[in-house]
Amino acid sequence: MAHRTRRRIPEATVARLPIYLRILTEQFDDGVTGMSSDQLAELAGVNAAKVRKDLSYLGSYGTRGVGYEVEFLVYQIRRELGLTHDWPVVIVGAGNLGQALAGYNGFGDRGFPVGGIVDVDDAKVGSVVGGVRVRHLSEIGPVVKARNISIGVIATPGSAAQDAADALVDAGVTSILNFAPTVINVPHGISVGKVDLAVELQILAYHEQRRTNAAQGSSLVSVPRETHRGASA
Amino acid sequence: MAHRTRRRIPEATVARLPIYLRILTEQFDDGVTGMSSDQLAELAGVNAAKVRKDLSYLGSYGTRGVGYEVEFLVYQIRRELGLTHDWPVVIVGAGNLGQALAGYNGFGDRGFPVGGIVDVDDAKVGSVVGGVRVRHLSEIGPVVKARNISIGVIATPGSAAQDAADALVDAGVTSILNFAPTVINVPHGISVGKVDLAVELQILAYHEQRRTNAAQGSSLVSVPRETHRGASA
DNA sequence: TCGGCTTTGTGAAAACGTGCACAACCGATC
DNA sequence: GATCGGTTGTGCACGTTTTCACAAAGCCGA
Ligand SMILES: NC(=O)c1ccc[n+]([C@@H]2O[C@H](COP(=O)([O-])OP(=O)(O)OC[C@H]3O[C@@H](n4cnc5c(N)ncnc54)[C@H](O)[C@@H]3O)[C@@H](O)[C@H]2O)c1
Ligand SMILES: NC(=O)c1ccc[n+]([C@@H]2O[C@H](COP(=O)([O-])OP(=O)(O)OC[C@H]3O[C@@H](n4cnc5c(N)ncnc54)[C@H](O)[C@@H]3O)[C@@H](O)[C@H]2O)c1
Numbered sequence: 001m002a003h004r005t006r007r008r009i010p011e012a013t014v015a016r017l018p019i020y021l022r023i024l025t026e027q028f029d030d031g032v033t034g035m036s037s038d039q040l041a042e043l044a045g046v047n048a049a050k051v052r053k054d055l056s057y058l059g060s061y062g063t064r065g066v067g068y069e070v071e072f073l074v075y076q077i078r079r080e081l082g083l084t085h086d087w088p089v090v091i092v093g094a095g096n097l098g099q100a101l102a103g104y105n106g107f108g109d110r111g112f113p114v115g116g117i118v119d120v121d122d123a124k125v126g127s128v129v130g131g132v133r134v135r136h137l138s139e140i141g142p143v144v145k146a147r148n149i150s151i152g153v154i155a156t157p158g159s160a161a162q163d164a165a166d167a168l169v170d171a172g173v174t175s176i177l178n179f180a181p182t183v184i185n186v187p188h189g190i191s192v193g194k195v196d197l198a199v200e201l202q203i204l205a206y207h208e209q210r211r212t213n214a215a216q217g218s219s220l221v222s223v224p225r226e227t228h229r230g231a232s233a
Numbered sequence: 234m235a236h237r238t239r240r241r242i243p244e245a246t247v248a249r250l251p252i253y254l255r256i257l258t259e260q261f262d263d264g265v266t267g268m269s270s271d272q273l274a275e276l277a278g279v280n281a282a283k284v285r286k287d288l289s290y291l292g293s294y295g296t297r298g299v300g301y302e303v304e305f306l307v308y309q310i311r312r313e314l315g316l317t318h319d320w321p322v323v324i325v326g327a328g329n330l331g332q333a334l335a336g337y338n339g340f341g342d343r344g345f346p347v348g349g350i351v352d353v354d355d356a357k358v359g360s361v362v363g364g365v366r367v368r369h370l371s372e373i374g375p376v377v378k379a380r381n382i383s384i385g386v387i388a389t390p391g392s393a394a395q396d397a398a399d400a401l402v403d404a405g406v407t408s409i410l411n412f413a414p415t416v417i418n419v420p421h422g423i424s425v426g427k428v429d430l431a432v433e434l435q436i437l438a439y440h441e442q443r444r445t446n447a448a449q450g451s452s453l454v455s456v457p458r459e460t461h462r463g464a465s466a
Numbered sequence: 467t468c469g470g471c472t473t474t475g476t477g478a479a480a481a482c483g484t485g486c487a488c489a490a491c492c493g494a495t496c
Numbered sequence: 497g498a499t500c501g502g503t504t505g506t507g508c509a510c511g512t513t514t515t516c517a518c519a520a521a522g523c524c525g526a
Contacts, residue, residue, distance in 0.1 A: 012484090015432065017439075018429075019429075023416075036504090037503075037504075044416055047484075049486070050483090050484065052504060053506075062504050063492065063493090063504075064502080065491070065493060065501080065503050066492065066503070067503065067504085081435050081439045082441060082442025082443075083435065087434070087441065096336065097337075106430070106431065107430070112438075151438070174444065175440060176437075177437060181339065183252065183276065183277060191437055191441070193437055195428055195433060197334075198251060198339065201426075202343075203426060204384055204408040206314045208384065208407065208408050208424070210315075211407065243512070244513095245512080269472090269474090280515065282515060282517090283515080285476085286513095289476075295474050296473080296474075296523090297473050297520070297523090298474075299522065299523075300473065301474090
C-alpha cells in the first residue's frame with residue numbers, strides 16, 4: 001500500500017545527508033563495512049543522537065548492538081536524495097566562476113555533469129570550457145530540453161542574476177543554485193539554493209568582532225544605548 | 234533595563250543581516266533614503282515581521298508610521314557585524330579556486346582584501362595572483378602576523394583541508410571559511426563556515442526527486458525549500 | 467489639540483530542531 | 497535458553513526560530 005503521505009524529511013536532515021553520504025562512501029572505499037552512529041557522528045562532527053534520528057527517516061536500517069552496514073546505507077541515502085541517476089546542470093555565465101565550475105571535476109564526479117553553458121557575450125560563445133561548448137543565452141531552451149536538464153546554476157554578475165533566473169525558468173528548469181549576490185524571485189514551486197561568499201565572510205566577521213570585544217571589554221558591560229533620536233547622521 | 238550579559242544576536246538573524254545590508258546599500262546608492270520593513274522584506278524575500286524582529290536586535294532605530302532611515306541602518310548593521318574596518322584574509326591553496334577567489338574583486342570590495350596566499354606547490358610559490366605573491370605554506374605564520382589576519386580561507390583539495398586548518402590555527406587565525414568538501418576539526422573557540430557545492434546540489438536533487446515522485450504519485454503538495462515571491466503582486 | 471492613518475516593536479503562540487535518556491533489541495557467550 | 501555488553505530507535509523536554517497580532521507611537525491635516 002502506498003503511504004498516504006510521502007515520507008517528508010526535515011530540511012535540516014536533508015542538509016546533513018550529503019555529508020553522511022560522503023563520509024560513508026569514503027569509509028567504504030577504505031574497506032570499512034560497518035559503522036555505529038557514534039563513529040559516523042564523530043566523523044561528521046555532530047551529535048550521535050542526531051545521526052540516528054536523521055537516519056531513522058530513511059527507515060530502520062540499523063542493527064541494534066551492531067550498527068549500520070555502510071554499503072547499504074550509502075545506497076539508501078543515494079536513493080532518498082535522488083542520486084540514483086545523474087542530474088545534468090546548465091550553467092548561466094561563462095566568466096571566471098562559470099569556467100572554474102565547468103572545469104571542476106568534483107562536479108561531474110558526484111553525478112552533476114555540466115550539460116550546457118550559456119552566456120550573452122559573443123566573445124565567449126563558441127569557446128569550449130570544461131569540454132562543453134558555450135552557447136548563447138537565447139539557445140538555453142533547446143539546451144535544457146536536449147538533455148532534459150532540471151537544475152540551473154547562475155554564475156552571472158548580480159545585475160544579471162534575475163534575468164538569468166527568468167531565462168532558466170522559461171527554459172523549464174525547476175531548481176536553481178545561485179552564486180550571484182542577489183536575491184532572485186522565482187515562481188512558486190521552483191527551488192532555489194544560494195552560495196554567497198560575502199554573507200559567509202560577514203558572519204565570520206561578526207564572530208571575530210564579538211570575540212575581540214569580549215576580550216577587551218569587561219564582562220559586565222551593558223551597552224547604554226540611547227533611544228535614538230534625530231540621528232540624521 | 235541594562236542587561237548584564239552582552240547583547241547576543243540569534244545566529245539566524247546574523248545570517249540575514251548581510252542580506253539586508255546589501256539591499257540597503259544598493260537602495261541608498263539609488264537615492265532611496267527611507268524604507269519600511271515591508272519594502273525591505275519584499276526585496277529580501279522574507280516576512281516583514283522577521284525583518285522588524287531582526288532589526289530590533291540592533292536597537293530601536295525605526296520610526297513608527299514612517300519606517301527606517303536607510304543610511305543610519307546601514308551604519309548600524311555594519312557596526313554590529315564588525316564591518317567598520319577591513320578584515321584581511323589569507324587563502325590556503327592557490328589552485329583554480331584559490332586563484333579565482335584572489336582575483337575576485339567582490340572580495341576586497343566588501344572589506345575582505347586578500348592579505349596573503351600560500352600553497353605547498355613550489356611551481357606556484359612565487360607567482361602572483363590577484364596582485365598578491367604566493368608564499369609557501371611554511372611561511373603562513375609571518376604572513377598572518379604581518380597583517381594581523383584573523384580569517385583564513387581553505388581552497389585546497391579535501392585531503393589537505395585538515396592540514397590547512399591546522400596550519401591556519403597554528404598561525405593564529407580564529408575564523409575559517411572552508412571550501413573543501415571535508416569536515417575539519419578545530420579547537421574550541423575557532424569559528425568555521427563552509428561552502429560545499431556538492432551539498433547544495435544534492436539538496437536540490439532531493440527536491441527535484443520529490444517533485445517528480447509527487448507528480449506521478451498522490452496529490453500531495455510539495456513544499457519547496459526556499460521559494461520567494463508570491464505569484465501575484 | 468484631536469483623530470485618522472501608518473508602521474514599528476514585541477509579547478505570545480506555533481513550528482521546528484536538538485539532545486538526553488532509556489526501553490527494545492541484537493548477537494555472542496556460556 | 498538465559499544473561500550480558502552494546503547499539504538502535506524514539507518519546508520527551510528543552511532551546512531556537514518563525515509567525516501572528518496588536519498596542520504604542522509618530523506624522524499630518526483639520
Ligand atoms: N569569481 C569568484 O571567485 C566568485 C566567487 C563568488 C561569487 N562570485 C559571483 O559569481 C558571479 C560571477 O562572477 P565572475 O567572477 O565569474 O564574473 P565574470 O564577470 O567573470 O563573469 C560573468 C559572466 O556572465 C556573463 N553574463 C552577463 N550577463 C549575462 C546574462 N544576462 N546571461 C548570461 N550570461 C551573462 C558575462 O558575459 C560573463 O561572461 C558574480 O555574481 C560574482 O559575484 C564570483
Ligand atoms: N574549482 C572549483 O570550481 C571548485 C568549486 C567548489 C569547490 N572546490 C573545492 O575547492 C578546493 C580546491 O579546488 P581547486 O579546483 O582549486 O583544486 P586545485 O587542485 O586546482 O588546487 C588545489 C591547490 O591546493 C594546493 N595544496 C595542496 N595541498 C596543500 C596544502 N597542504 N597546503 C596548501 N596548499 C595545498 C595545491 O598545490 C593546489 O595548488 C577543492 O577542495 C575543491 O573540492 C572547487
